[in-house]
Amino acid sequence: MNPSVSGVAVAWRPAIAGLLQTYAASGRLGFTEVVAENMSPTQVPQALTDLGVPVVAHGVTLGLAGADRPAADRLTRLAELAEVLDSPFVSEHVAFVRASDSPDPLHGDVLEAGHLLPPPRTKDSLDVLVDNVRIAQEQLPVPLAVENIAATFTWPEDTLDEPDFLTELVERTGVRLVLDVANLYASAVARGSDPVADLARFPLDAVAYMHVAGGTERDGLYLDTHGHPMPPPVLSLLATVVEAYAGRPLPGIMLERDTDVSPQTVDPEFIRLTEAVRGPQALGRSAPPVTGA
Secondary structure (H helix, E strand, O other): OOOOOOOEEEOOOHHHHHHHHHHHHOOOOOOEEEEHHHOOOOOOOHHHHOOOOOEEEEOOOOOOOOOOOOOHHHHHHHHHHHHHHOOOOEEEEOOEEEOOOOOOOOOOOOOEEEEEEOOOOOHHHHHHHHHHHHHHHHHOOOOEEEEOOOOOOOOOOOOOOHHHHHHHHHHHHOOEEEEEHHHHHHHHHHHOOOHHHHHHOOOHHHEEEEEEEOOEEEOOEEEOOOOOOOOHHHHHHHHHHHHHOOOOOOOEEEEEOOOOOOHHHHHHHHHHHHHHHOOOOOOOOOOOOOOOO
């Protein structure tokens, strides 16, 4: 049976370690997640292990959608951290982050983007991603889940949309998904598509857990900042996601906050998230389907 997490959560950051301990002690924290590149497998904070909830190891630099194969040392580090944390799975992104895995003859070094970039959604690109996901799956001690990123542009070569791209990836590899609701919204706004229509075609049965985060609109462009409150359209899309799971277990939903991280900024957002997922669905349990118009 595929592992899963349930309940509401907040990504672990040192600045809010005490707040997460309070949530965990009161039974309000279903799980948490750590950025793997920010934590050594040999120096896991006691404040994290004391939470007593599942901890997901979340990578950001593997570059599974890049043309190069996943670096063995990065996979080894992810595997070691997952084992130390007893993670239910390792998560990463459907993205590329560097130009090559060897020194570039012109620039003298690997070209690092410093950002999660969307791959072209083509059959050839999907073949590369499938191969890289399979390599990672073979070397990781726990199942892999991959996240949809906030893609603010598309490639002229694209022949597949994101729902079809991810659906075929899941069908060919059995990989789980991290459904980032805020990223889905940001991508749809940038492309001019309907996020609800996109969501309806996502392979929701493959979702291991979800992310939600804040952002802001600037000059007509939605910026997924992970440092602002969750805007009403993202919360509305989250409500649509919750309704889509009516009658079956709802995967865990986690708040991400990467800048302006403090108990004063995170606690109100955690309360909003908790309230947003209350309704027709009880977290972690099946709920009756929504009826009526």
